[in-house]
Amino acid sequence: MTQSPAVPTPAPQGPVRLGERAARTLTAELARHHGSKTALLVGAQADTAVLDAAISALLPGDVLTVVPAGPGDAAQLRTYIAAHGPWVADRIQIVDELAEAQPSEIVLVAVPLTGTVDETRTALTELGAQLAKGGVLTVAVPAMPGRTEGAGAELDRQAALFGVGTDLVLLNQPPLRIHRLRFTPAEVATAGRLAPVYRPSSVPITRTMHIDSNGVAAAGIALGLAALAKITRPKSRLWLLPALAAAPVAAFFRDPERDLPDDETAVVAAADGRVLSVERLTDERFGDGEFLRVAVFLSVLDVHVNRSPVAGKVVDYFVADGGFAAAMKPAAEHNVAAYTVLDTERGTVVVAQRTGLIARRIVQRAPVGALLAKGERIGLIRFGSRTDVYLPAEAADPLVGPGDKVIGGASVIARWR
Incomplete structure (x- = not known):
C-alpha cells in the first residue's frame, strides 16, 4: 500500500x-x-x-x-x-x-x-x-x-x-x-436535519454556561490593565478598577446552553430581550411581498449572543451604514446594522443585528453558503442593542407582542402556518 x-x-x-x-x-x-x-x-x-x-x-x-x-x-x-x-x-x-x-x-x-x-x-x-x-x-x-x-x-x-x-x-x-x-x-432542506454546530469560540465554564471568546479576551485585557497599574503604581489602589471590572465584563459575554422547542413549525427568538414591536412591512432589499418583523431590544443585562431563528442557508450578508441612536428608540431604525439573509423552505428570513447608543461592534460568524440549524449561534453584539427577525408575512403568525420577554433559541416568537 x-x-x-x-x-x-x-x-x-x-x-x-x-x-x-x-x-x-x-x-x-x-x-x-x-x-x-x-x-x-x-x-x-x-x-x-x-x-x-x-x-x-x-x-x-x-x-x-x-x-x-x-x-x-x-x-x-x-x-x-x-x-x-x-x-x-x-x-x-x-x-x-x-x-x-x-x-x-x-x-x-x-x-x-x-x-x-x-x-x-x-x-x-x-x-x-x-x-x-x-x-x-x-x-x-x-x-x-x-x-x-x-x-x-x-x-x-x-x-x-x-x-x-x-x-x-x-x-x-x-x-x-x-x-x-x-x-x-448545498440543498436548503439539508439545514432542517442539522443540530447547532459546536464552536470553540464558546468557552465552557459549567455544563450549561459558556463564555464567548470575546468575553475571555475582554476580561483578559481588564486583568492585564490591573496588573500594569499594580506594577507602575504599587501604592495606589487604581488597579482595583480594571480588576473588579473583569468579572462583569466576562459575564456580559455569557453564552448559556438553550433547549430548543421540539416543534418543526416554531420560529425561535434570535436574541434575549424584550419585544419592541411586531409589524408588517415591505423591504425591497429582501424581495417582493410583505414581511412580519419582530424587533427585540437587548439591555446590557441580557445575553448578547444571537441565534438563527430558523433552519436555513445563508445566501447574503451585508452591513448598512447609519447612526448610533439608543436601541429602544424609533431612530434606531436607521442605526448601523448587519443583515444575514437566509433561504428557507418557507421563504426568505432575515436577521438584523442593530447597533445602539453604546453598542458599536457587531460580530457575525455565519458566512454566505453556510447551513444553519434552528437556534444555532450566528454571532453577537457588544453591549445594548437590538435584533430584528423578518419572516414572510403570508407564511408565519406572530405569537408575541410588544413588552413580552423572550429568550434566544428557546422562546417561540412565531409559528409557520
Missing part, C-alpha cells in the same frame, strides 16, 4: 497533534447531522482523539470510510475499531488509498496541512473530488507563524472563496485554525 498524496506529511518542527477540543471541532460537521450520512476520514491513526470523536458521532445508518495515515496503520486501525464492537465495526470500512473511497457528504482530514501552497492546493483538489454534491471538507492548519510552508495562506484563500465556517482552537499544541469548505451548493 502507498500513502495517498492527499494525506499530509508531518510539519518540519514535528507532527502536529490534535487534542480533544480540536478533534471535536474538526468532527463537528459529522456530529451535527441527524439521520444517515456518509463520511470519509483521511490520514487516520488508531487510538487518537480525531478517530474517537468520529466514532462518537456515528448514528445508525451512517457509513464512515477511513484512509490510514501510513502503510503500517491499517492493521492497527482494524484491531482498534474491532475492539469497539460490532455496532461500530459494521459502520466503518477501511480502504488502503483515497482513490478507493466513494464520494462522501463529509470529508475530514485527521492530520493538519503543513505543506507548500502548491502541495496544499493539490491536496484540496484531491480531497474535494471525494465530496458528494453539497458536501463539506474540514481541514486544520497550524495557526502559529512558521509552522507551515504556505498551507495557512492557501487555506485562507480557499476559505474566502468556499468557506462555510472557520474556528480558531487555542487550546491545542500548537493552536489550530480549522476550516470548513463547501465547493458545490
Whole structure:
C-alpha cells in the first residue's frame, strides 16, 4: 500500500497533534447531522482523539470510510475499531488509498496541512473530488507563524472563496485554525436535519454556561490593565478598577446552553430581550411581498449572543451604514446594522443585528453558503442593542407582542402556518 498524496506529511518542527477540543471541532460537521450520512476520514491513526470523536458521532445508518495515515496503520486501525464492537465495526470500512473511497457528504482530514501552497492546493483538489454534491471538507492548519510552508495562506484563500465556517482552537499544541469548505451548493432542506454546530469560540465554564471568546479576551485585557497599574503604581489602589471590572465584563459575554422547542413549525427568538414591536412591512432589499418583523431590544443585562431563528442557508450578508441612536428608540431604525439573509423552505428570513447608543461592534460568524440549524449561534453584539427577525408575512403568525420577554433559541416568537 502507498500513502495517498492527499494525506499530509508531518510539519518540519514535528507532527502536529490534535487534542480533544480540536478533534471535536474538526468532527463537528459529522456530529451535527441527524439521520444517515456518509463520511470519509483521511490520514487516520488508531487510538487518537480525531478517530474517537468520529466514532462518537456515528448514528445508525451512517457509513464512515477511513484512509490510514501510513502503510503500517491499517492493521492497527482494524484491531482498534474491532475492539469497539460490532455496532461500530459494521459502520466503518477501511480502504488502503483515497482513490478507493466513494464520494462522501463529509470529508475530514485527521492530520493538519503543513505543506507548500502548491502541495496544499493539490491536496484540496484531491480531497474535494471525494465530496458528494453539497458536501463539506474540514481541514486544520497550524495557526502559529512558521509552522507551515504556505498551507495557512492557501487555506485562507480557499476559505474566502468556499468557506462555510472557520474556528480558531487555542487550546491545542500548537493552536489550530480549522476550516470548513463547501465547493458545490448545498440543498436548503439539508439545514432542517442539522443540530447547532459546536464552536470553540464558546468557552465552557459549567455544563450549561459558556463564555464567548470575546468575553475571555475582554476580561483578559481588564486583568492585564490591573496588573500594569499594580506594577507602575504599587501604592495606589487604581488597579482595583480594571480588576473588579473583569468579572462583569466576562459575564456580559455569557453564552448559556438553550433547549430548543421540539416543534418543526416554531420560529425561535434570535436574541434575549424584550419585544419592541411586531409589524408588517415591505423591504425591497429582501424581495417582493410583505414581511412580519419582530424587533427585540437587548439591555446590557441580557445575553448578547444571537441565534438563527430558523433552519436555513445563508445566501447574503451585508452591513448598512447609519447612526448610533439608543436601541429602544424609533431612530434606531436607521442605526448601523448587519443583515444575514437566509433561504428557507418557507421563504426568505432575515436577521438584523442593530447597533445602539453604546453598542458599536457587531460580530457575525455565519458566512454566505453556510447551513444553519434552528437556534444555532450566528454571532453577537457588544453591549445594548437590538435584533430584528423578518419572516414572510403570508407564511408565519406572530405569537408575541410588544413588552413580552423572550429568550434566544428557546422562546417561540412565531409559528409557520
